[in-house]
Amino acid sequence: MTLTPPPLKDDCFALPSGTQWTPVDEALSELKKRLSVVTTAESVGLAGALDRILAEDVLASRANPPRPNSAVDGYGFAHADTKEGPQALPLMEGRSAAGQPFDRSLAAGHAIRILTGATLPEGVDTVILQEDVSTDGQAIAFHGPVRKGANTRRAGEDVDAGETILTAGRKLTPADLALMAATGVSEVLVRRKLRVAVVSTGDELAEPGETARADQIFDANRPMLLSMIRRFGFEPIDMGRAPDVRDELRGFLDRAADQADVILTSGGASAGDEDHMSALLNESGSMTLWRIAIKPGRPLALGVWKGTPVFGLPGNPVAAMVCTLVFAKPAMSLLAGAGWESPLRLTVPAAFAKSKKPGRREYLRARLRDGKAEVFASEGSGRISGLSWAEGLVELPDEACDVDHETPVIFMPYAGFGL
Numbered sequence: 001m002t003l004t005p006p007p008l009k010d011d012c013f014a015l016p017s018g019t020q021w022t023p024v025d026e027a028l029s030e031l032k033k034r035l036s037v038v039t040t041a042e043s044v045g046l047a048g049a050l051d052r053i054l055a056e057d058v059l060a061s062r063a064n065p066p067r068p069n070s071a072v073d074g075y076g077f078a079h080a081d082t083k084e085g086p087q088a089l090p091l092m093e094g095r096s097a098a099g100q101p102f103d104r105s106l107a108a109g110h111a112i113r114i115l116t117g118a119t120l121p122e123g124v125d126t127v128i129l130q131e132d133v134s135t136d137g138q139a140i141a142f143h144g145p146v147r148k149g150a151n152t153r154r155a156g157e158d159v160d161a162g163e164t165i166l167t168a169g170r171k172l173t174p175a176d177l178a179l180m181a182a183t184g185v186s187e188v189l190v191r192r193k194l195r196v197a198v199v200s201t202g203d204e205l206a207e208p209g210e211t212a213r214a215d216q217i218f219d220a221n222r223p224m225l226l227s228m229i230r231r232f233g234f235e236p237i238d239m240g241r242a243p244d245v246r247d248e249l250r251g252f253l254d255r256a257a258d259q260a261d262v263i264l265t266s267g268g269a270s271a272g273d274e275d276h277m278s279a280l281l282n283e284s285g286s287m288t289l290w291r292i293a294i295k296p297g298r299p300l301a302l303g304v305w306k307g308t309p310v311f312g313l314p315g316n317p318v319a320a321m322v323c324t325l326v327f328a329k330p331a332m333s334l335l336a337g338a339g340w341e342s343p344l345r346l347t348v349p350a351a352f353a354k355s356k357k358p359g360r361r362e363y364l365r366a367r368l369r370d371g372k373a374e375v376f377a378s379e380g381s382g383r384i385s386g387l388s389w390a391e392g393l394v395e396l397p398d399e400a401c402d403v404d405h406e407t408p409v410i411f412m413p414y415a416g417f418g419l
């Protein structure tokens with residue numbers, strides 16, 4: 001026998017000697033450094049502004065509230081006309097209601113009926129709750145002392161006119177729309193939606209709904225990635241499935257680069273005989289095949305095709321989703337104009353036990369139950385049922401660690417990524 005076999009490790013994440021493994025954080029900071037905003041700006045009305053990314057700061061056109069008003073249903077008067085102990089004030093005729101202000105000034109030594117949201121008439125600086133008075137319709141009686149300014153809202157106490165209410169890069173929420181409406185902003189400059197092309201690769205793939213040969217599997221990554229992109233607030237572009245033929249895949253990349261700002265492919269990212277994605281990116285001269293110290297998702301291929309950034313995601317669906325969440329999501333947010341977004345990380349007690357090896361970061365399919373993180377029974381990277389079972393990921397550090405029941409671990413809910 002002339003061939004000397006290597007020691008059997010049966011661990012595709014074992015660190016081959018001499019290989020440079022890029023830690024996750026280093027890969028992320030490298031990505032952040034290389035990318036910048038690619039989307040132009042357009043103007044939209046409030047109705048079309050939800051989930052859009054602001055291209056410039058927004059200033060309040062008007063104060064909120066615009067005029068001093070009452071916070072309650074009650075009676076308004078001048079604080080100077082009140083004292084300690086039981087007392088009475090005669091009522092003026094009329095009232096001030098929201099949208100129907102009292103059009104005269106308060107007569108000295110009087111009170112006036114006032115409703116929630118109504119502008120304070122000239123001379124009123126304090127309001128008493130109707131529950132705190134007795135009245136016969138002619139006068140009100142109540143106990144002092146009453147605090148000056150009680151139950152009133154100052155003009156601009158929430159927001160002053162001209163104040164910066166939202167800053168560029170903000171992804172607009174329902175509450176932001178309320179804030180803009182309240183402060184008289186009806187149109188905003190936002191970023192055009194980032195266009196993200198999705199290509200699946202592999203001769204084994206069949207389209208859901210078609211008849212699949214016995215040796216084929218249905219393309220699961222494409223529907224997953226397209227819908228993730230929609231949830232992130234970007235515009236998905238479905239490029240379909242590319243066969244394992246290098247020239248055809250080249251055509252897919254050319255068409256995708258024409259139409260999109262970013263390309264996500266899945267499959268063919270590692271270095272097998274049919275791993276055409278990594279070979280093509282390599283050939284384009286732009287390839288950074290990062291051997292990232294991550295499980296799952298190690299063979300992430302990053303490159304630029306005709307000026308368009310490409311994320312060559314691993315084919316295994318679990319690895320494709322993890323790489324999208326950990327690498328592509330923050331990168332696409334940056335390209336889209338929202339800045340680099342770090343995901344929400346909650347520290348919660350573990351409801352599982354695991355001994356983790358050093359040298360790679362690990363992501364486990366997880367969900368919170370009774371405030372604790374439980375994990376999917378299998379770590380198999382093709383176990384799509386676990387992705388669906390999970391409601392987030394547990395992130396285990398690069399170093400070795402022993403997790404036991406109740407050990408604090410990091411849980412990253414899918415919702416924190418925008419899913």
Ligand SMILES: Nc1nc2c(c(=O)[nH]1)N[C@H]1C(S)=C(S)[C@@H](COP(=O)(O)OP(=O)(O)OC[C@H]3O[C@@H](n4cnc5c(N)ncnc54)[C@H](O)[C@@H]3O)O[C@H]1N2
Nearest residue numbers: 012200219220221222267268269270275313314315316319
């Ligand atoms: N000798 C080694 N083999 C493998 C290693 C290794 O280190 N040494 N790493 C494994 C890991 S981890 C991953 S991840 C995969 C990555 O490979 P590729 O990115 O080249 O992906 P493919 O080989 O094309 O596919 C992997 C797997 O995923 C299935 N797949 C692909 N696309 C889809 C899709 N759209 N929907 C559903 N499933 C899909 C494909 O059929 C394969 O089963 O390499 C390992 N091998």
Ligand code: MOO
Nearest residue numbers: 296297298319381
């Ligand atoms: O890293 Mo592979 O990405 O586990 O399946």
